[in-house]
Amino acid sequence: MEGDNDRMGQSTGATNVERRTVLASGAAVVTGAVAGCLGGEEEGAETQVAIISSPAGFDDNAFNDNAVEGLEEASNDFDLEYTTVEETEEAQYESTQADTAESGYDLIVCxxxxxxxxxxxxxxxxxxxxWMLINNMIDGADNVSGWIEMNNEMSFLAGVVAGVMTGQEFEHGDSATDPDESIIGFVGGEDIPLINAFEQSYIEGAExxxxxxxxxxxxxxxFSDTGVANDVAESQIxxxxxxxxxxxxxxGGxxxxxxxxNDRFALGVDVDQSVTEDQYxxxxxxxxxxxxxxxxxxxxxxxxxxxxxxxxxxxxxxIEQGGIDFVVGQAFEGELPDAVQENLDEAVTAFENDEIDLTCGPTSC
Known part of the structure; x- marks a missing residue:
């Protein structure tokens, strides 16, 4: 079933529930679907996990899919099954979280x-x-594992690479830089404090x-409309x-x-997007x-x-814990100017020695 109804399917180690549009009665439908995956005549795994998407939804080849990959690996290593609950409407998060909690999961990842x-x-x-919350924490909650990724450090590294490359004369295929101009771009999804911190830290890395x-x-x-992101990027080019x-x-596609x-270059985010978006x-x-x-x-x-x-x-x-890095695209391994890796190494060392002060924190400025 598609449109305003829920769609449930099976994949290796996982069940999938999509909730792109939630009506007043939709919560009950999804609760039933989730419970149905767990119940019935066939006994499931000992540990049951649900993961609720960000507004971008799953199949984003970035943030959401990377979170699912960890659960997929866990399902291979342990007696564990996971369910994906796709909810792209932020206004529905409170009810979606509650519906999922009512279904008896051992862990819910938000x-x-x-x-x-x-x-x-x-x-x-x-x-x-x-509960597991990605990109923030709940102060004082002893039932929430709150993960704050140092997105400001990650953004800084992207800025370092962009800042170096725009000053280099570099060609690959039909694309080339213009070192005489030294102009780079940043395209955000929603204009919110979290992404504002990405932007500012990227600028500081470039500078x-x-x-x-x-x-x-x-x-x-x-976070899902490629057309509008394309328009912004075209304008910057x-x-x-x-x-x-x-x-x-x-x-980001x-x-x-x-x-x-337009014969220019781009940088990926969160995962190696030269692999997940290999057509680019x-x-x-x-x-x-x-x-x-x-x-x-x-x-x-x-x-x-x-x-x-x-x-x-x-x-x-x-960076210090090894959880933030910059990886060279698969088509550019061994091809980028030495200055890229040299400056990345210097930036990593500076972060490890607490020598870089960023204007923004990992979630806002």
Whole structure:
């Protein structure tokens, strides 16, 4: 069933529930669907986990999918099954979280800071439910594992690479930089504090390596609409940007297509998008990444081992802990100027030595 109804399917180690549009009666339908996956004549795995998407939804080839990958790995290693609950309407998060909690999961993973306010309510309403919140934490909640990725550090690394590359004379295939201009771009999804922190930290990374760099910025207003992200990126390219980074989740494909159509370059986010968006690998110089899959795996493991207490409270992914990095795109391995890796190494060392002060934190400025 499609449209306003829920659709449930099976994949290896997982069940999937989509909730792109939730009506007043939809919560009951989804609760029944989730419970149906767990119940019935066939006995399921000992540990049951649900993961609720961010507004970008699953199949974003970035943030959401990376979180699922950790659960997929956990399902291979442990007696564990996971269910994906796709909810792209932020207004429905409180009811979606509650519906899922009523279904008896051992762990519910909430992807994205958009879940924070609703979870403050539901963590208290369901005190015996184990929750994982990605991109924030719930102060004082002893049933929430709150993971704050140092997105500001990740964004800084992207800025370092863009700032170096725009000052280099570089060609690959049909694409090339214009070192005489030193102009780069940033395309955000929604104009919210979290993505504003991405933007500002990216700018600071670029300026750290290039005093002359000009950074063009814009927002598409969506984490899923590739068309609007493409329009913003096209405009920046028209104004001289030769490297563009995005923090727009699934909408980022529009940035890659703009770079490809206009013989420029782009950078990926969260995962190695030269792999997940391999149709654009010829323009994706590299990606600023975070090990979110390792985080979801770790929390799932703690639940399996009945030791959730060890992951309660604020947890972090940072450069110092090895959870934040920059990876070169698969089509550019061994091809980028030496200055890229040299400056990345210097930036990592500076972070490890606490020598870089960023204007913004990992979730806002």
């Amino acid at each position: 992807v994205g800071d958009n879940h924070t306010d609703p979870l403050e309510t539901n963590a208290a309403e369901y005190p015996d439910q184990n 750290w390596v290039n005093d002359d760099v000009e950074v063009l910025t814009g927002y598409g207003g969506s 028209d104004d001289g940007a030769d490297v563009i980074w995005h923090a727009a989740s699934a909408a 529009g940035v890659f297509s703009a770079a490809q159509d 690998q010829d323009v994706i110089l590299g990606s600023a990444v975070k090990a979110l899959d390792e985080a979801t795996y770790l929390v799932a493991e703690a639940v399996v081992e009945d030791d959730f207490e060890r992951v309660v409270g604020e947890q972090n992914l940072s």
